[in-house]
Amino acid sequence: MQILIINGPNLNLLGKREPETYGRESFEEVLERLRATYPSIQLDYFQSNIEGEIINHIQQADGIYDGIILNAAGYTHTSVAIGDAIAAVGVPVIEVHISNVYAREPFRHISHISAQCAGTISGFGAGSYLLALEALKRKSENLFFPSK
Amino acid sequence: MQILIINGPNLNLLGKREPETYGRESFEEVLERLRATYPSIQLDYFQSNIEGEIINHIQQADGIYDGIILNAAGYTHTSVAIGDAIAAVGVPVIEVHISNVYAREPFRHISHISAQCAGTISGFGAGSYLLALEALKRKSENLFFPSK
């Protein structure tokens, strides 16, 4: 099983900035622990601050990966184009957020990508990625989860 | 570890109605499979169509359960009072939805309870409950998840 994690703008700073909101671990450390927890899954990772490159990687993942875990960060709330990319590809995309976006500013309550995603997981810190992996693994085992 | 699942209005009809949206399993069958998957967790269940009884059970769970998994269904979008109950108790509450609420009518995109919850999981069918259990179990192991 091959999964691609795509992180959007400013998530390359994870662990360095605003640790009270985003935790003290870098995403590389998170990734290591995710791989240790799910050793059977090949877990690739891409981060970009550029909206269009995120679209590029969503498109290229189609037919190669079994699932995408996407934290679009600030683009979640403004990008019709990423939402269109998710709708255009066949690979299931799970939207994750580290913080509870619904407990923050009102403009973070609007998402242009949720409606196109297979599901949304928000507020569990780095654990949001783990739950998304769990979801994709269970789905491949045909347990609990809807087929689409 | 003791977890309480609270289901809101019309979820007692699960499996009988609108199976294309909510699946064909009754929640009792879902519950059985959840218990089989997490045998070490004592999993209690409460369903009500009455907003105030849901509040009663959130209040009474405080100090007894290690976590609540709440699918408030239609009350998600209209109940300030359930949101206040979650804010009032110490037990962590995870909001779950079977369907992807963001892909449905606009009034389902508004939640009065998300901001008070530890996290939100939406769109994974019955699997949303499983992921919430996974989150609570991992949290108790102090792995991945924020302490609050």
Next chain:
Amino acid sequence: MQILIINGPNLNLLGKREPETYGRESFEEVLERLRATYPSIQLDYFQSNIEGEIINHIQQADGIYDGIILNAAGYTHTSVAIGDAIAAVGVPVIEVHISNVYAREPFRHISHISAQCAGTISGFGAGSYLLALEALKRKSENLFFPSK
């Protein structure tokens, strides 16, 4: 033919309060006259001020009654959960209002249940119930009315 009339909050006060808006007859008197007008229809009646009990009775009517006449009163404008209940059951539900809700405060112009109902009748006093009965009777005779 079996029809269930469900009345929502404060309609138990009918005839006692605000007669200039709601008339001077109690609903029991209205019921008596409805039964006299449609002697062949078995007409049951339920009133509650509790939103969840209204949902309970809509659910329980499914498979038993040929139609529900629902005056959800104040819950009309705020209850997503009652709207979901109507969508979940197979029995046709007709929304009625005694007063002309569109000639009253703006918040009464919004309905969370109309879209799920077979039809809406508003502003005919107690006659709104009579017209709903007429509609259900005609429907069963396959005359004039759409099959759904």
Next chain:
Amino acid sequence: MQILIINGPNLNLLGKREPETYGRESFEEVLERLRATYPSIQLDYFQSNIEGEIINHIQQADGIYDGIILNAAGYTHTSVAIGDAIAAVGVPVIEVHISNVYAREPFRHISHISAQCAGTISGFGAGSYLLALEALKRKSENLFFPSK
């Protein structure tokens, strides 16, 4: 008893177009059946696609007819002037809609004429006209209905 039915724009196409929404009967056939059902009522009919002609006929009906059954169709949602005409005349006007307007596009949920009408009947197919006739007949018999 003399009743005038006024149909607004595009209702002259009834039965020919979009039968899944509006049924397969022409309004002339509907009219015939309504007359057969209420043989004691003299039922006149006017249709126009021109807003101002609908106003003309509402005005001219005053003092001649005992009631108007008005399906203003698309003008329902945009015509302050038809609403003003209804308010200006003494004859009671009942608003009818063939389809359930509340289950369609949001701009169809707004009515500029409901507040001026004696009542509203929506969603019963051609049966909406029948129920309006029933209402006017019962009203003249002083049964069930408010005097105004």
Next chain:
Amino acid sequence: MQILIINGPNLNLLGKREPETYGRESFEEVLERLRATYPSIQLDYFQSNIEGEIINHIQQADGIYDGIILNAAGYTHTSVAIGDAIAAVGVPVIEVHISNVYAREPFRHISHISAQCAGTISGFGAGSYLLALEALKRKSENLFFPSK
């Protein structure tokens, strides 16, 4: 000096209906008194309930009349097309209203024609027409009023 008064929908009922709002005089009586007050002005009059006929008469007045006094009634609040007609012609148009539209329903506070008119006079009963005549007469005398 030649002036055309154009009255919109339902103003043909003036004096007959809602006298507490619109007074007890018919517009013919008003017209007679206006002519008596301004004997040197040739005063023509047109009323229609049809939006497009009002546009026709505004267009045809161009080059013939020295001014139009327009009470567009209900079309004031909904007609972009009448506003466009006023902008298209060279003859100055004065908007009048019998009642104080700002003291009535909120939808009457919006005008699609005011911005195109030379000026607006509202709330003086039949006197609003008189003031508009006074304005056009004074304007022709080059006193007090802006040249445009």
Next chain:
Amino acid sequence: MQILIINGPNLNLLGKREPETYGRESFEEVLERLRATYPSIQLDYFQSNIEGEIINHIQQADGIYDGIILNAAGYTHTSVAIGDAIAAVGVPVIEVHISNVYAREPFRHISHISAQCAGTISGFGAGSYLLALEALKRKSENLFFPSK
């Protein structure tokens, strides 16, 4: 003089939770002090988390109590039905809030019950109840207060 205090959802937790917002006294202790302050008033108390039971008690208080002091808590902002109940009964109802609702989230600035109440008192902690009692007592003495 007989007064009924009705407390809405989550106020049964008073003194136990969020003391920085709601104080450290339980409502039973508050009640004791209110009775000590106004020994001549018979003070009854009802609390429920269920919207419909609050409606039931407002209705049943009619004709028995001289006044109701209502803290509808979360239902203040969402319940048309409680507002309708207050409008339906003859007993004067005073709306109270412990915290200053206007200094909290925007959704707490909207009230569906204020317009139906005799008056509103907000932000004085448990003292809001005391002021409401003072108001009802003074009113019965015909001093300072409007008769309605």
Next chain:
Amino acid sequence: MQILIINGPNLNLLGKREPETYGRESFEEVLERLRATYPSIQLDYFQSNIEGEIINHIQQADGIYDGIILNAAGYTHTSVAIGDAIAAVGVPVIEVHISNVYAREPFRHISHISAQCAGTISGFGAGSYLLALEALKRKSENLFFPSK
């Protein structure tokens, strides 16, 4: 007949600034011409940039003047308090504007005082004051104008 003209903020600059919008005459010159046109009317004048002083003069005019002509300028769009003052006094107040406020920025389309005034005249340059005088004179002669 005694009339008070009250001009609001920045109207003391009339004739000096933005002549393309407001003309080249000072208000003193306008006043002179108004007095010459209506020699039988005693015309007093007050201008202030201070909202509260405008309220003071509206209050003090009550019982002394037969009418107030008020150009509240920028306060038109923001002052509930001036609107309340007009509602509080018995003297009729006519709202005037030199420019066509409806052809300017959207915030100038909102008036907090129109609903309380006897009528509104807008867009006739200095002629708006003349028309208001004409209205008050005609009113005193009981011609054309509503009694209130």
Next chain:
Amino acid sequence: MQILIINGPNLNLLGKREPETYGRESFEEVLERLRATYPSIQLDYFQSNIEGEIINHIQQADGIYDGIILNAAGYTHTSVAIGDAIAAVGVPVIEVHISNVYAREPFRHISHISAQCAGTISGFGAGSYLLALEALKRKSENLFFPSK
């Protein structure tokens, strides 16, 4: 191939008024040039200022014409009824505008007819009609264009 061009309100003034916005050619001249450019197409033309007559012609074109080119002008932004007429007929309708409506007032950015049309062409002057003809011609040749 038979095409009907329908022009809405005030377009009969084309070439005479506001030439900086709408050009200096009358529509008759435009028509002549369109016929010269597409000699094989029979091009009929109808203009009306009356909303309902536009609806009449859309309805009557059904089954006779291969396409309608509609410039609804001011009715574009206000007419639900014209939108309903387009939806009701089988003939493809192309919406055209002479000016770029998106560069004008905000109320011109809203269209009640675009969603029902086969396509929209805006801002090319009289060329918008030419492009619509080109589109209908190409469509009949089954090139480039979607079948619907």
Next chain:
Amino acid sequence: MQILIINGPNLNLLGKREPETYGRESFEEVLERLRATYPSIQLDYFQSNIEGEIINHIQQADGIYDGIILNAAGYTHTSVAIGDAIAAVGVPVIEVHISNVYAREPFRHISHISAQCAGTISGFGAGSYLLALEALKRKSENLFFPSK
């Protein structure tokens, strides 16, 4: 104990105007009765129609008075500056209204000062001032009321 009552615009007319809304007592009479009821409190009074003078007096009261009772009248709904003044001073300010502002026009439901005040009392006629005094007196006795 020294308390300052500040009344905003038009409250100097109390008792003279709109007695059905505001009662027939002048505020001087109200003041006399308040002093008789609370003889131990030194009660000063200031009224102004000028927003800035109200700000001046709020500022000057700081360090001198134990509390301010403020009825800002029309400025309640429009004055950010008075709200800022309340936030800037240390003296507790209680907002009072004679009428039930929530039962009046929508623009009176918005307050720019409530969030900065210690509490709000609305709808008790002149009794609103009495309750505010009671609140300040009780507060000084450290009973019932929050310390802030």
Next chain:
Amino acid sequence: MQILIINGPNLNLLGKREPETYGRESFEEVLERLRATYPSIQLDYFQSNIEGEIINHIQQADGIYDGIILNAAGYTHTSVAIGDAIAAVGVPVIEVHISNVYAREPFRHISHISAQCAGTISGFGAGSYLLALEALKRKSENLFFPSK
């Protein structure tokens, strides 16, 4: 004549995804047919998923190309910066859309670029590009189209 076609995000997938909305041809095939139809026009093509690269190419086209045909796809609805780029360059830009954007989700009805473009063509499938080419060709021939 040299024309640049710029396609925005996800249009590189044309023909592969959602063929019911966007057709089954790749854009390369479309391009080939466009070149065959207009052999005298040199037609260049650029596609990018990156907003800023689209801006780069609009800027660089200035002074080189005779026109740009721009399908900004998802960026149409969110990009002020692309709109600014179009306003900044001298080359005319025609906005095209394959699908009828007005018949899709409400957020697709808003365009940040239409107001800056020479014209808009929407809903003709790949034919929208052909019509834009036709427009640019006719424009260069000085026929039918406005000079700007």
Next chain:
Amino acid sequence: MQILIINGPNLNLLGKREPETYGRESFEEVLERLRATYPSIQLDYFQSNIEGEIINHIQQADGIYDGIILNAAGYTHTSVAIGDAIAAVGVPVIEVHISNVYAREPFRHISHISAQCAGTISGFGAGSYLLALEALKRKSENLFFPSK
């Protein structure tokens, strides 16, 4: 060079209140330091809590001062009249704010005066005044700044 600084409501309390937001210096101390920094500029100062007096001083500065530095404080967000005064005078006005208004409550994000000012400087503490002085000085030297 002569510059007038105008401070609006509550800025007379600077240094005494809310020092965490506004600093600990009084404006007199700020003024002294500004004069020391720009010894060649004659710097006058006016503060008022009264909106109309601020208008008075803006008007009177015209023709006397080379620039106005205006901190309208709370009136920034509510005063159309101050905005009109700035538009009416020839002297350039620079808007300053001590705090970052965009990081505070939403009602502080709206300004009725920014559009009329030469520029806006916000968030630099007392330094905002210094930057405005620098801007006016540089402008007089014809460097960097636009002529208007």
Next chain:
Amino acid sequence: MQILIINGPNLNLLGKREPETYGRESFEEVLERLRATYPSIQLDYFQSNIEGEIINHIQQADGIYDGIILNAAGYTHTSVAIGDAIAAVGVPVIEVHISNVYAREPFRHISHISAQCAGTISGFGAGSYLLALEALKRKSENLFFPSK
């Protein structure tokens, strides 16, 4: 002292396009003059039309530069991601605009970055950059400016 100026989309065209809005100097010329004015400051410059590259440079500036002067141009109004980047870094960012954005289209009045910046300077032409440099220089001297 090291300062980085970052310019957003289309600012590379400065001096070439729309000189009436943005002046006739290229930014390179502006830069030269800024360096001449502040010879002791090392001034680096970056421009990009790509949102993500602006984020990259804000992130990389952290720990290297003493301040960023950011003119995000069109991204100001749409980019949550740039706002998040500013919040994530420790270096103070000053927002500048060449034109007065508040005097332009309404969508330019909204900023997603102002709240995260140390301050905002708008409307001084190229002088806005100079004032930002002055602010950063003064700040380093601990004069006038808040420490944060």
